[in-house]
Amino acid sequence: MIKRIHHVCIAVHNLDESLELYSSLFGVRPSKIKELPEQGVRAALMPLSQGGEIELIEPLNPESGTAKFLEKRGEGIHHFCLETDDTDQELCLLADKGVELIDKKARRGLAGLVGFLHPKSTKGALIEIAQEVPD
Amino acid sequence: MIKRIHHVCIAVHNLDESLELYSSLFGVRPSKIKELPEQGVRAALMPLSQGGEIELIEPLNPESGTAKFLEKRGEGIHHFCLETDDTDQELCLLADKGVELIDKKARRGLAGLVGFLHPKSTKGALIEIAQEVPD
Numbered sequence: 576m577i578k579r580i581h582h583v584c585i586a587v588h589n590l591d592e593s594l595e596l597y598s599s600l601f602g603v604r605p606s607k608i609k610e611l612p613e614q615g616v617r618a619a620l621m622p623l624s625q626g627g628e629i630e631l632i633e634p635l636n637p638e639s640g641t642a643k644f645l646e647k648r649g650e651g652i653h654h655f656c657l658e659t660d661d662t663d664q665e666l667c668l669l670a671d672k673g674v675e676l677i678d679k680k681a682r683r684g685l686a687g688l689v690g691f692l693h694p695k696s697t698k699g700a701l702i703e704i705a706q707e708v709p710d
Numbered sequence: 711m712i713k714r715i716h717h718v719c720i721a722v723h724n725l726d727e728s729l730e731l732y733s734s735l736f737g738v739r740p741s742k743i744k745e746l747p748e749q750g751v752r753a754a755l756m757p758l759s760q761g762g763e764i765e766l767i768e769p770l771n772p773e774s775g776t777a778k779f780l781e782k783r784g785e786g787i788h789h790f791c792l793e794t795d796d797t798d799q800e801l802c803l804l805a806d807k808g809v810e811l812i813d814k815k816a817r818r819g820l821a822g823l824v825g826f827l828h829p830k831s832t833k834g835a836l837i838e839i840a841q842e843v844p845d
């Protein structure tokens with residue numbers, strides 16, 4: 576079952592500079608900062624006091640999907656993430672409803688066990704499904 | 711003070727068809743559907759059970775900013791919204807920090823008293839600030 580909006584993710588050129596800006600504007604602080612080489616990004620999550628988090632991602636190399644996104648569109652909102660109790664079950668249910676999956680099985684991401692849906696199945700929005708699990 | 715992610719908004723060509731899709735995929739139902747002629751959109755908000763909402767917007771006419779967004783980028787994530795206790799105060803604080811405002815004063819929107827920040831001040835992300843008020 577989909578429970579809540581877990582985070583909104585913004586693709587940026589410079590993670591450290593952007594973290595400083597977002598901290599100063601919205602009073603948020605990163606709870607996690609991590610390199611995710613398999614996703615080609617360095618990423619940070621900043622929880623808001625009453626729900627939801629802002630994620631910032633910076634590409635690790637020019638081949639990263641995020642580098643291509645930045646080249647094509649510039650900095651901006653990249654995806655948003657919906658939290659569930661069970662990512663694998665949710666992906667399975669969504670595939671049964673005809674959604675094209677980018678990830679057929681849950682994998683480790685910054686937000687837990689995650690899987691992405693193809694935007695062509697969701698009116699152009701890149702949506703991540705995430706299940707929080709201990710690090 | 712910024713409290714939480716209030717909603718994520720997706721611009722679509724056909725609101726009714728998209729509401730049906732999102733309802734079927736994520737088990738959400740619209741709590742509000744409204745024409746906002748001054749913003750040039752018909753919009754719907756769909757709350758998730760444990761926090762955050764998904765908003766869908768459809769342009770009312772070809773001159774609407776949303777129509778231009780769709781023409782340029784196609785359907786997809788349009789903005790996200792951060793909830794505060796006092797939109798006017800928040801806009802004032804953000805302007806003092808050097809943020810360029812699209813709305814200098816709060817105005818009525820679907821999510822309450824709202825104001826938009828210019829994406830050039832927020833790493834390309836279009837961000838709305840909203841204060842919930844009775845309809």
